[in-house]
Amino acid sequence: MNRRIPLLIFGLVGTAILMSLGFWQLQRMTWKADILAEIDARLAEPPVALPLNPDPVADKYLQVEVTGRIGDGELHVLTFGDGGPGFRVIAPMVLEDGYRILVDRGFLPEGEKDVVRAGGEITAVGSLVWPQETDKYVPDPNREKNIWFARDVKLMAETLETDQVMLAIARSTNNDGITPQRVSINISNRHLEYVMTWFSLAAIWIGMTGYALWRIKPKTS
Numbered sequence: 001m002n003r004r005i006p007l008l009i010f011g012l013v014g015t016a017i018l019m020s021l022g023f024w025q026l027q028r029m030t031w032k033a034d035i036l037a038e039i040d041a042r043l044a045e046p047p048v049a050l051p052l053n054p055d056p057v058a059d060k061y062l063q064v065e066v067t068g069r070i071g072d073g074e075l076h077v078l079t080f081g082d083g084g085p086g087f088r089v090i091a092p093m094v095l096e097d098g099y100r101i102l103v104d105r106g107f108l109p110e111g112e113k114d115v116v117r118a119g120g121e122i123t124a125v126g127s128l129v130w131p132q133e134t135d136k137y138v139p140d141p142n143r144e145k146n147i148w149f150a151r152d153v154k155l156m157a158e159t160l161e162t163d164q165v166m167l168a169i170a171r172s173t174n175n176d177g178i179t180p181q182r183v184s185i186n187i188s189n190r191h192l193e194y195v196m197t198w199f200s201l202a203a204i205w206i207g208m209t210g211y212a213l214w215r216i217k218p219k220t221s
Contacts, residue, residue: 003216011209015202022198029191043183047125050095054165056130061183063127066167068095070103070119070174073160075141077148081107081179089178090151092160093122093167100162102153104129105169106180117176124172127183128165 039061047065054062071092079088089105103124133150141148141155148156157164169180 004213007209007212007216011205011213014205015209018198018202018205022195022202025191025194025198029195032191043127050099050101050128050165050167054128059128060130061127063125064167065123065125066093066095066101067121067123068093069121070105070117070176071100071160072119074105074117075148075156075159076108076113076146077151079107081109083109085110087113087147088151088181090148090156090160090166091119092162093124100160102156102160102162102164102166103169104151104166104181105172105176105178108178112177115177117178118174119176120174122172122174124167124169126167126169126171126180129168129183130164130166 042061043063045063047063050064050066051059051062071094074089074091076087077090079086086107086109089108091103091105092100093103094100103126130153131151134152138150141152151166153164153166156162156166168183170182171180
């Protein structure tokens with residue numbers, strides 16, 4: 001039996017597997033790019049009225065405009081801004097029809113955490129969000145010091161007695177010294193790196209197989 005045949009089969013199978021992984025990552029890259037493009041398009045849409053029953057899937061990143069008043073109490077989520085450490089301010093907002101939602105008012109420097117804010121009437125434009133920032137590694141909030149370590153819509157809504165809807169404010173008529181924050185999309189698209197990795201490995205595999213085949217001397221009779 002020609003000793004090159006098993007090696008050739010092994011080389012072809014390995015190449016096929018590596019190439020298929022590369023093409024799979026290429027499909028994933030296109031899929032992820034489409035998702036990011038869809039989100040960017042939604043963030044650029046003109047604001048509409050708040051839906052009657054906002055849906056966490058269908059209405060995510062929907063641009064809305066609401067009018068109401070900032071309610072009593074606010075929660076402080078530890079974060080970092082351009083100027084150093086600070087907090088995201090999460091507050092209840094009571095709309096004109098009495099509906100209560102959460103609003104992410106933006107960034108507040110650390111030194112202004114305990115400053116009394118006026119609140120009051122406000123018209124705000126922003127994005128509906130349901131951030132998924134909690135997992136088993138995120139500490140529970142320190143309620144005594146009012147320091148949270150992630151936005152948790154369900155728990156925050158229970159704490160502030162609102163519906164489980166959060167509006168990340170982009171601009172408003174009453175900022176209370178808080179700097180609105182652009183909605184951050186925590187979706188990375190590194191699939192091009194993976195595509196290049198798998199195709200590079202396939203090329204190396206082909207080269208190594210060719211070299212091994214070249215090293216095997218055909219038997220002479």
